[in-house]
Amino acid sequence: MGADDIDRIVNQARQTLDLTGARLGDEYRYGSLTLCVIDAVYSIGVRYESVQRVVARYCACTGLNAYRADGAVFPALSAQQPLEHLGRLGETMKAERLANEVFCNRQLTSTRNGILKADAVLRFVAVLRQNGIERFQDLESVTDDSAIEAEIRRLPGQRSGICWTYFRMLAGRDDLIKPDRMILRWLGIALGREVRITEAQPLLHGAVQRLKPEHPGINARLLDHLVWGQQRRTGRA
Numbered sequence: 388m389g390a391d392d393i394d395r396i397v398n399q400a401r402q403t404l405d406l407t408g409a410r411l412g413d414e415y416r417y418g419s420l421t422l423c424v425i426d427a428v429y430s431i432g433v434r435y436e437s438v439q440r441v442v443a444r445y446c447a448c449t450g451l452n453a454y455r456a457d458g459a460v461f462p463a464l465s466a467q468q469p470l471e472h473l474g475r476l477g478e479t480m481k482a483e484r485l486a487n488e489v490f491c492n493r494q495l496t497s498t499r500n501g502i503l504k505a506d507a508v509l510r511f512v513a514v515l516r517q518n519g520i521e522r523f524q525d526l527e528s529v530t531d532d533s534a535i536e537a538e539i540r541r542l543p544g545q546r547s548g549i550c551w552t553y554f555r556m557l558a559g560r561d562d563l564i565k566p567d568r569m570i571l572r573w574l575g576i577a578l579g580r581e582v583r584i585t586e587a588q589p590l591l592h593g594a595v596q597r598l599k600p601e602h603p604g605i606n607a608r609l610l611d612h613l614v615w616g617q618q619r620r621t622g623r624a
Contacts, residue, residue: 399577416458419468427554469521482506496544564611569618
């Protein structure tokens with residue numbers, strides 16, 4: 388990665404993205420960590436409308452408010468649904484019934500040897516709970532999440548780490564990006580070559596540093612969201 392690469396990405400950002408009116412989507416103001424897990428697992432490899440339907444069904448079945456009023460501030464502990472709720476629901480219903488009766492979605496984590504995404508959600512929740520995480524504030528108090536990430540990446544279908552990274556973004560981290568196919572495609576267009584997953588984060592981070600003097604509110608997560616939205620609007624999702 389060189390200065391020329393960053394120049395090309397910054398130029399493409401200025402030409403294709405609404406940097407002035409930039410704002411995050413509603414998914415970045417979920418009211419409970421539960422929804423961040425569901426969204427992160429179900430969002431991999433599908434159109435986002437299907438993810439929104441899964442989240443809405445879970446909220447309807449559990450009586451949960453999807454979003455917090457102030458996207459910049461975590462809700463009070465008492466206002467959040469702890470991960471224990473979904474964990475106990477999974478113990479009662481198991482992944483099959485959860486997929487059929489609550490999420491109404493039987494997508495797999497992979498077309499080859501994949502497990503139900505409903506099962507992946509429950510396993511993801513179990514890892515977080517084993518590490519003392521139930522709500523946003525619990526996750527924010529973790530100073531080093533590398534061991535938790537390693538546990539998540541050992542789950543079936545989670546080896547790439549993309550799901551974990553996106554979960555952390557939904558849960559509040561604004562210095563990360565989700566290096567999925569849309570981000571890689573947009574970067575590839577800017578650079579005129581194939582871009583590897585490992586390159587995406589440093590490339591967008593470099594672009595953010597160049598753009599900050601003109602757009603002080605920009606960060607890696609917001610730039611990622613703008614790219615994702617642009618690719619979605621142009622039919623490249």
